[in-house]
Each structure stands twice: as structure tokens, then as C-alpha cells.
Amino acid sequence: MISIKNVTKSYGTLKVLHDINLEIPQSQVFALIGPSGAGKSTLIRTINALEDIQAGEILVDGTSVHEKKTDINKLRADIGFVFQSFNLYPHLTALENVTVAPINVKGIGKKEAEEKGKELLSSLGLGEKFASYPGQLSGGQQQRVAIARALAMDPKVMLFDEPTSALDPEMVKEVLDAIRKLAGTGMTMAVVTHEMGFAKEICNQIVFMAEGRIVEVAPPSEFFSNPKTDRAQDFLGKVLNH
Template sequence: MISIKSVSKSYGSKIVLDNINLEVPKSQIYALIGPSGAGKSTLIRSINALESIQEGEILVKGVSVHSKQTNINQLRTNIGFVFQSFNLYPHLTALQNVTYAPIHVKKMRSHDAETKGKALLASLGLEEKCNEYPGQLSGGQQQRVAIARALAMEPQLMLFDEPTSALDPEMIKEVLDSIRKLALTGMTMVVVTHEMGFAREICDKIVFMAEGKIVETAHPEQFFSNPQTERAKDFLAKVINH
């Protein structure tokens, strides 16, 4: 589904991504974890060209994301992206947020988009919130609307950039439960997360990054019980004991 080949990116003299190579197969869930400043968000944002790259290539279903020949808007219709800060339209209801892109981008009939949008919101426990505006919703509810909005485009790939980092602790579980449900459908996902228990439980692979490099890639049980690098051991000692 995703093929990242020798990708590098710098801001001036600061190397943000340093020769990244990664393959994400269809229907697999990969967690990107690591300390702040490791390059995780830059990497996930570069998968749908929200960030540019200076070297290498990223392919999604065989299409080169950063090629000048690629119609990026068309490619993005296959890639759902959930931000840490929700990014909902404040002047639209929950349902209108979910139906906006299917109606305006996919030219779906309003009635069909609304039927589908209501079903998506209901599947995420939000059937009562269709006509409420983002300002009337809790952070966890807003993030679930954002997930429904991404799913409304029927993407083949979902990217999550720290989807729970802006949430109060009691709201984190409802968002993670929504992602767990999505995992059961066989959706291909890449998740940048600080939630180690979630990463261990749900993900097929852990990709540990530090200083712009992929330091270690392993199955969750292996990574959490027997990390192979000193950098990973140091990181886990800090995050799991605190």
C-alpha cells in the first residue's frame, strides 16, 4: 500500500527525515512512535504531500506521491487523514462536516451522502450529534466526527497524526475505540501515537523513530518486551515507567 524509499528532508541544516525506508502492506496497521522531534509527523504528512520531501520517493498503491505528474487531489481521495487538532469546519454541523467532501469532491447526491454520513456517525456513537456544531461537542466527539469525515470518502488508507494528543485523558479511550473498530474492517492504517498500550494491542508493526531515522521496526510484543537497540530501550524505560 505504501512504499517509502530513501526519503530525506531538511529544514536548513536540521535533518528532519534521514534516509527513511519503509513498506506498509495492505490491511496492516503500523504505529510510528518515538520522542518529540523524531520526524514522525513529518513522515506521515509527507505520505499525502502535506509535507514536501527533498530526496527519495513515496508510493501509495504504486503512484508516486511527490511526482509533478501526479494529480495529488485525486490521490488524496484515497487517503484519509486525521489531524491532532480536529480541523472541523466550525460553521457546519457534524453531519455537514462529514458530507461536505463526498458532495463537493465526489459529486455524490446530497440524500445519498447524508444517509451514508448518518450511518458513519452512528457507527462511531454519534447518532445523536448529527445536527450539533463542533463548538457544542467535546474534544473526543469532535475527533470522532473528523474520523467519520475521513471515512466518508471511502479511503483505502487512513493516516492518523497523534489523534489523541489534544484530548483530555477520559476522552482518549473513545477515540482509540473508534480506531480499534476501524481495524476490524481491514483498513490499512499508519498511526503516530504516544499511546503505548494501544500501539501494543492493535498494531501489526511498531516503527520506532529518533533523530529523523527509523531506529527499529518490530512486532509489538518483540518491541515492547525485547527492544534491540539502546535508543529504544532508553525510550521505553522513560515512557512506560511514567
């Protein structure tokens, strides 16, 4: 579903992604983990062209993301993206935040969009918050509205860029539960996360990155119990023991 081939990304003379190759099959959940500055967020942002690339190719369901002739808005409608900072419209209610893109981008009727929006918000535990504005919601609730907003476009894949890092610890669980539920529906997902327990439990594969490179890709059972590289062993030693 997502195919990343020989991707290189630089900011001026600084190379932040070095010859990245990764295949994410349909209905699989991949966690991108690693130290800060490893290139995880940059990589996930190249998948929907929030970042450009200098070399290589990225395909989402067979469409080349960075090709000049690709209709990027059409492609982005197929790629749900959840940011760490929610990015909700403060002047719109939770329901309006969820329905604005289906109505304006996909041309779905308001009634249909609202029915679907209510269904999505309810499924994420926000059935009583349709009329609430972002400022009236907790961080965890805002992030779940952001997830519902992404799902309202019926995406083929979902990308999460550290979806819990801006949250208070007690709100992390409700967002992870929402992503866990989504994984159960067979959605193809790539999640940049610092939550190792979540990565271990939910994900089909762990992609460990450091210094702009993919160092190791392995199933969670293998990666957490027996990492193959010194770099991964060192990283796990620090994050699992502190």
C-alpha cells in the same frame, strides 16, 4: 499499500528525515512512536504531500505521491488524514462536516452522502449528534466526527497524526475505540501515537523513530518485551515506568 523509499526531508540546512525506508502492507496497522522531534509527524505528512521531500519516493497503492504529474487532489481523496486538532468547520454541523467533501469533491448526491454520513457517525457512537455543531461537542466527539469525515471519502489508507494528544484523558478511550473498530475492518493505517497500550494492542508493527531516522521496526510483542537497540530500550524505560 504504502511504500517509502530512501526519503530525505530538510528544512533549509536542518535534516529532519534521514533516508527513510518503510513498507506498510495492505490491511496492516503501523504505529509510529518515539521521542518528540523524532520526525514522526513530518513522515506521516509526507505520505499525502502535506510536506514535500528532497529525495526518495513515496508510493500509495502504486501512485507516486511527489511526482509532478500526480493529481494530488485525486490522490488525497484516497488518503484519509486525521489531525490532532480536529480541523472541523465550526459553522457546519457534524453531518455537514462529514458530507461536504463527498458532495463537492467526489460529486456524490446529497441524499446518498447524508445516508452514508449518518451511518458513519452512528457507527462511531454519534447517532444523536448529526445536527450538533463542533462547538457543542466534546473533544472526543469532535475527533470522531473528523474520523467519520475522513472515512466518508472511502480512502484506501488512513493516517492519524497523534489523534488523541489534544484530548482530555477520559476522552482518549472513545477515540482509540473508534480507531480499534476501524482496524477490525481491514483498513490500512499509520498512526503516530504516544499511547503505548494502544500501539501494543492494535498494531501489527511498531516503527520506532529517533532523530529523524527509523531505529527499529518490530511486532509489538517483540518490541515491547525485547527491544533490540539501546535507543529503544532507553525510550521504553522512560515512557513505560513514568
